[in-house]
Amino acid sequence: xxxxxxxDLSKSYGDTRAVDGVTFAVKRGETFGxxxxxxxxxxxxxxxxxxxxxxxxxxxxVLGEDPARRRRAVARRMGVQLQEGELPDRMRVAEAMxxxxxxxxxxxxxxxxxxxxxxxxxxxxxxxxxxxxxKQRLKLALALVGGPELVVLDExxxxxxxxxxxxxxxxxxxxxxxxxxxxxxxxxxxxxEELCDRVAVFRRGRIAAxxxxxxxxxxxxxxxxxxxxxxxxEERR
Amino acid sequence: xxxxxxxxxxxxxxxxRDPGSLFFMVAFPAMLLVLNSGSDDLEIFVxxxxxxxxxxxxxxxxxxxxxxxxxxxxxxxLATTPVSPLVLLTGQIAAQLVMGLAxxxxxxxxxxxxxxxxxxAHPAALALAFVLSALMCYxxxxxxxxxxxxxxxxxxxxxxxxxxxIFLAGAAIPREGLAGELREMGEYLPLTxxxxxxxxxxxxTPSITxxxxxxxxxxxxxxxxxxxxxxx
Numbered sequence: 480x481x482x483x484x485x486x487d488l489s490k491s492y493g494d495t496r497a498v499d500g501v502t503f504a505v506k507r508g509e510t511f512g513x514x515x516x517x518x519x520x521x522x523x524x525x526x527x528x529x530x531x532x533x534x535x536x537x538x539x540x541v542l543g544e545d546p547a548r549r550r551r552a553v554a555r556r557m558g559v560q561l562q563e564g565e566l567p568d569r570m571r572v573a574e575a576m577x578x579x580x581x582x583x584x585x586x587x588x589x590x591x592x593x594x595x596x597x598x599x600x601x602x603x604x605x606x607x608x609x610x611x612x613x614k615q616r617l618k619l620a621l622a623l624v625g626g627p628e629l630v631v632l633d634e635x636x637x638x639x640x641x642x643x644x645x646x647x648x649x650x651x652x653x654x655x656x657x658x659x660x661x662x663x664x665x666x667x668x669x670x671x672e673e674l675c676d677r678v679a680v681f682r683r684g685r686i687a688a689x690x691x692x693x694x695x696x697x698x699x700x701x702x703x704x705x706x707x708x709x710x711x712x713e714e715r716r
Numbered sequence: 717x718x719x720x721x722x723x724x725x726x727x728x729x730x731x732x733r734d735p736g737s738l739f740f741m742v743a744f745p746a747m748l749l750v751l752n753s754g755s756d757d758l759e760i761f762v763x764x765x766x767x768x769x770x771x772x773x774x775x776x777x778x779x780x781x782x783x784x785x786x787x788x789x790x791x792x793x794l795a796t797t798p799v800s801p802l803v804l805l806t807g808q809i810a811a812q813l814v815m816g817l818a819x820x821x822x823x824x825x826x827x828x829x830x831x832x833x834x835x836x837a838h839p840a841a842l843a844l845a846f847v848l849s850a851l852m853c854y855x856x857x858x859x860x861x862x863x864x865x866x867x868x869x870x871x872x873x874x875x876x877x878x879x880x881x882i883f884l885a886g887a888a889i890p891r892e893g894l895a896g897e898l899r900e901m902g903e904y905l906p907l908t909x910x911x912x913x914x915x916x917x918x919x920x921t922p923s924i925t926x927x928x929x930x931x932x933x934x935x936x937x938x939x940x941x942x943x944x945x946x947x948x
Contacts (some may be wrong), residue, residue: 564790
């Protein structure tokens with residue numbers, strides 16, 4: 480079953496074509512990587528998926544709904560972690576978890592999500608006093624507190640130290656195992672190679688390549704997704 | 717309803733944790749009251765303090781909070797949850813109203829119980845005047861939040877609008893004490909209507925005209941805020 484369908488998506492800001500005719504689909508339970516340089520159109524594509532932007536052209540369906548028209552219907556079943564998007568500095572960790580849980584119809588147990596993301600001991604700490612890595616973990620936990628069928632994670636492990644990164648990968652693995660569909664926007668090719676079933680490499684608003692990490696390395700005759708990415712993202716036609 | 721309760725509760729706790737709001741909306745008015753407690757006509761001062769509390773919260777704090785939420789993309793983050801924008805805004809308003817009420821009850825309580833001010837003559841009218849004055853201040857606050865490009869500017873404009881207004885409108889000090897021209901300026905300020913409605917309801921005869929005028933300002937301000945407000 481298809482969870483995300485994007486057909487010929489285009490979005491411009493003034494004269495700049497941020498996304499230019501992008502087509503892809505994500506199946507239920509799949510972990511899908513959205514890769515590309517800064518300005519390649521990743522964030523705009525994600526913003527169209529989560530209903531923050533209305534496409535100029537093309538068709539977007541997320542969980543069977545048009546996110547631009549039925550943002551809240553989609554949001555009920557989707558968890559989002561944005562690259563930007565802070566919390567009030569004086570809001571405490573447990574408070575944020577509890578408040579976000581109340582925004583959903585059938586939230587998971589927020590205490591359990593907090594524990595799983597190693598935030599249990601930080602419950603009384605104010606957001607403004609958290610380290611970068613702790614903030615990142617909280618943002619991830621908040622994306623999952625609503626018990627989503629689909630999670631969209633923008634820059635999953637940015638700001639995390641290597642140990643926390645590995646731990647996060649394990650948790651994303653658990654999420655995959657539970658059947659949750661994951662869209663992962665990333666700069667890190669090792670991460671995409673480890674976690675993603677398929678990846679789309681964005682280049683200047685278009686998808687330059689789409690396939691499993693193995694297919695892309697095979698197609699480019701390279702040894703790793705990192706090398707394949709460099710070949711695909713830099714390639715001029 | 718659950719989302720509204722938890723969001724407004726959380727906003728209220730954030731206000732209480734902010735030393736600035738706590739001081740200016742609760743301690744400062746009570747302090748002014750104590751400083752003026754020697755005065756014979758405290759029942760003129762007290763309703764003004766209620767208006768002042770609402771102006772500080774609605775015209776200064778509210779736009780600063782909204783400006784910060786917009787700049788730090790808190791609003792954007794919430795836009796990816798199922799919460800409706802209306803719940804978000806009413807939650808914000810409810811928190812302000814409870815905070816204002818807390819300040820008002822303390823000032824009013826101290827005045828009546830501590831300094832022998834006569835209790836409100838028209839409690840129902842006073843309650844209505846309080847709520848309408850509050851909504852008026854929030855409408856002004858949202859207009860400021862809408863036109864200010866950044867969090868800092870929202871805060872600054874809020875202070876620049878609020879401070880002269882609480883003095884010229886007779887909230888911080890009764891207008892009777894102002895010189896002719898300054899007093900005249902007060903005639904045209906929205907907050908003056910709030911002070912009048914609160915004063916008339918506390919000790920006097922509430923006039924329907926004042927209430928209608930305040931309602932008019934609320935409608936105008938809300939329409940303006942809706943037309944101008946940007947989530948990002």
